[in-house]
Amino acid sequence: MQELQERTKTSVRVTEVFASIQGETSRTGLPTVFVRLTGCPLRCVWCDTEYAFHGGRSRDLDELIAEVAAHGLRHVCVTGGEPLAQKSCLQLLAALCDRGFSVSLETSGALDISGVDARVSRIVDLKAPGSGEADRNLWANLAHLRSDDELKIVLADEADYAWARACIVEHRLAERCPVLLSPVHGRLDPTALAEWIVRDRLPVRFQTQIHKILWLDARGR
Ligand SMILES: C[S@@+](CC[C@H](N)C(=O)[O-])C[C@H]1O[C@@H](n2cnc3c(N)ncnc32)[C@H](O)[C@@H]1O
Ligand SMILES: Nc1nc2[nH]cc(C(=O)O)c2c(=O)[nH]1
Ligand code: SF4
Numbered sequence: 262m263q264e265l266q267e268r269t270k271t272s273v274r275v276t277e278v279f280a281s282i283q284g285e286t287s288r289t290g291l292p293t294v295f296v297r298l299t300g301c302p303l304r305c306v307w308c309d310t311e312y313a314f315h316g317g318r319s320r321d322l323d324e325l326i327a328e329v330a331a332h333g334l335r336h337v338c339v340t341g342g343e344p345l346a347q348k349s350c351l352q353l354l355a356a357l358c359d360r361g362f363s364v365s366l367e368t369s370g371a372l373d374i375s376g377v378d379a380r381v382s383r384i385v386d387l388k389a390p391g392s393g394e395a396d397r398n399l400w401a402n403l404a405h406l407r408s409d410d411e412l413k414i415v416l417a418d419e420a421d422y423a424w425a426r427a428c429i430v431e432h433r434l435a436e437r438c439p440v441l442l443s444p445v446h447g448r449l450d451p452t453a454l455a456e457w458i459v460r461d462r463l464p465v466r467f468q469t470q471i472h473k474i475l476w477l478d479a480r481g482r
């Protein structure tokens with residue numbers, strides 16, 4: 262019996278668990294526990310989290326949730342790597358919701374979001390051409406978005422901005438959920454992006470990664 266229980270225990274591969282200030286999305290500024298899952302099938306050229314592509318440690322779900330709870334915070338952000346690349350991520354998200362946490366998920370937009378627990382706020386990236394991964398966008402995800410989800414487009418240059426603007430019109434993105442536009446850190450001038458958004462009266466929210474103002478590119482922050 263003991264042996265059977267061991268075998269049926271759910272596990273998930275994790276790179277790091279840490280407490281920080283949420284640096285992105287409309288939850289920006291909230292003290293949050295981050296659970297960074299290992300592995301990603303994409304290779305965005307500007308990715309700031311390449312250290313999560315490999316390695317990590319296989320963690321039992323109950324034990325992982327106990328570690329999250331020990332931080333004593335209400336908000337939890339599951340990210341990666343690409344969290345949805347591991348099937349057990351869906352169980353992790355549901356279990357965190359069951360435990361009463363307010364949960365957000367950061368996902369690339371290349372994997373199906375339809376199986377994610379409805380209590381989770383899903384932050385879905387649309388990959389612009391400058392990422393090198395625009396072919397991976399799963400456009401069918403758009404139909405699953407709810408008002409408490411968010412779309413995020415990270416922009417490397419003005420061509421990416423023009424692409425994002427066209428997408429917003431063509432796919433009526435702003436009618437589905439809030440849309441965030443973010444500069445690639447250290448590459449696109451945030452002021453230029455802010456000015457384009459105001460100039461074009463774009464129905465989006467400008468964001469930058471505030472954790473990089475606070476802690477630069479430190480890991481686990
Ligand atoms: C590291 S990813 C992990 C989650 C998922 N794989 C994704 O791409 O959404 C978390 C967020 O960081 C953003 N990001 C990664 N590198 C960045 C950079 N250099 N500048 C700005 N945002 C970046 C991604 O676009 C994504 O929104
Ligand atoms: N402080 C902080 N906020 C974040 N929001 C989303 C992050 C991510 O890597 O997905 C992140 C991160 O890595 N650090
Ligand atoms: S999908 Fe996310 S984790 Fe994967 S390479 Fe792109 S930004 Fe990095």
Ligand SMILES: [Mg+2]
Nearest residue numbers: 309310340482
């Ligand atoms: Mg990050």
